[in-house]
Amino acid sequence: MILMKDITRDGDPVLRKEAAKVTFPLSEEDQKLAADMMEYLEVSQNPELCKKYGLRAGVGLAAPQVGVSEMMAAVMVPVEEEGGKSPFKQVIVNPVIISHSVQAGALTEGEGCLSVDTEVPGYVPRHDRITLRYQDLQGELHKIRLKNYPAIICQHEIDHLHGILFYDHINKDAPFEIDDGTIMFD
Numbered sequence: 468m469i470l471m472k473d474i475t476r477d478g479d480p481v482l483r484k485e486a487a488k489v490t491f492p493l494s495e496e497d498q499k500l501a502a503d504m505m506e507y508l509e510v511s512q513n514p515e516l517c518k519k520y521g522l523r524a525g526v527g528l529a530a531p532q533v534g535v536s537e538m539m540a541a542v543m544v545p546v547e548e549e550g551g552k553s554p555f556k557q558v559i560v561n562p563v564i565i566s567h568s569v570q571a572g573a574l575t576e577g578e579g580c581l582s583v584d585t586e587v588p589g590y591v592p593r594h595d596r597i598t599l600r601y602q603d604l605q606g607e608l609h610k611i612r613l614k615n616y617p618a619i620i621c622q623h624e625i626d627h628l629h630g631i632l633f634y635d636h637i638n639k640d641a642p643f644e645i646d647d648g649t650i651m652f653d
């Protein structure tokens with residue numbers, strides 16, 4: 468089970484590397500890695516278990532964040548209503564954003580990262596809508612459209628696979644300046 472001690476922190480070079488493409492069929496360890504990453508998100512989004520294991524609740528986790536420089540990330544968009552189903556819950560392998568909106572989107576609260584222990588204030592401008600191509604754990608290719616929060620999460624995770632951290636996108640001189648036309652959401 469992945470615990471906070473297993474999460475690599477900013478400063479570890481693995482977070483700044485271009486991750487390697489994953490080959491299929493998945494090795495035993497890649498299958499376990501995928502399961503462990505998704506389990507982390509599930510456990511961390513359960514208030515009792517989150518507290519029990521001392522986790523920071525997360526909606527995404529990329530392999531470099533557990534020290535594995537491979538193109539794999541788990542995404543689990545939180546359920547809206549109690550006991551509902553996650554709108555998007557998927558381990559995405561070799562993900563590529565193949566097209567995106569001109570319109571930008573950003574979280575009004577800014578972003579954080581399980582691998583960054585300090586708060587870095589500021590808006591993180593991203594694409595509001597993306598067309599994402601990825602492979603599932605069986606190697607099947609998928610092409611899906613995402614917008615708003617799910618799109619933001621996937622962009623944050625895909626950045627990790629290219630050695631990019633959220634604060635790389637914050638305007639140092641004017642962290643809360645954002646192009647008008649940017650869709651802001653909670």
Ligand SMILES: O=CN(O)C[C@@H](CC1CCCC1)C(=O)N1NCCC[C@H]1C(=O)Nc1ccccn1
Nearest residue numbers: 524525526527528545578579580581582620623
């Ligand atoms: O690469 C992946 N990461 O670094 C985990 C990040 C990923 C998200 C940050 C912004 C977009 C994707 C993450 O989830 N967080 N960032 C740090 C602490 C908070 C936490 C979070 O937003 N938690 C959350 C939110 C809603 C409901 C439940 N939990």
Ligand code: NI
Nearest residue numbers: 579580581582
């Ligand atoms: Ni992160």
